[in-house]
Amino acid sequence: MSEVIIDRQECFPICNPEGREVGVVELFNYSPLNDRAELGLEIEPEWRGKGLGTKAVIKMMKYAREELLLHTLYVTIEEDNVASLKIFRKLGFEETTLRNWYREGEKYKNGKLLQYTL
Numbered sequence: 001m002s003e004v005i006i007d008r009q010e011c012f013p014i015c016n017p018e019g020r021e022v023g024v025v026e027l028f029n030y031s032p033l034n035d036r037a038e039l040g041l042e043i044e045p046e047w048r049g050k051g052l053g054t055k056a057v058i059k060m061m062k063y064a065r066e067e068l069l070l071h072t073l074y075v076t077i078e079e080d081n082v083a084s085l086k087i088f089r090k091l092g093f094e095e096t097t098l099r100n101w102y103r104e105g106e107k108y109k110n111g112k113l114l115q116y117t118l
Helices: 002-006 050-067 083-090
Strands: 012-014 020-029 036-043 070-079 094-103 107-117
Touching: 012 036, 012 050, 012 083, 020 050, 036 050, 050 070, 050 107, 083 094, 083 107
Parallel strands: 036 070
Antiparallel strands: 012 020, 020 036, 070 107, 094 107
16 A cells, blocks of 8 residues: 555545535645655635634544554644644644744744644
8 A cells, every 4th residue: 555655645625514615635745654644734714714624634634544544644834824723733733843944035934843643
C-alpha cells in the first residue's frame, strides 16, 4: 500500500446542508515510513463558523485512522488564523510554534504546527 500513498493525495468536498460544495478537506505530504500525513482544510468565508470544518476534520481523522492506518496527522497554520486554530485545538491537536514560517512580502511571520496521534 505504501507505493500508492506516496503519490496520492486524499481530497474530499465539504458540502453545505443543501449539498453545494463550499470547501475541501485533504490529506497530503504522506510519509509511509512514519505513517503520517498533513491535513488541509479550506472553507468559503460565508460558511466558516458553522461547524462544517470541525465535522470534516473529525471524518478525515476517522478515515485516516481506520482506512489509511495512519498514526499521526498534522497541520501548519498561520498564527493569526484564529478560526482554524480553534478547530484543531478543540479536537485535541498538540501545538508548537514555527518561527518565521510564512513569508509575506519582505517579512516573515510565525506559524503553528499542530499534530494529533490517532
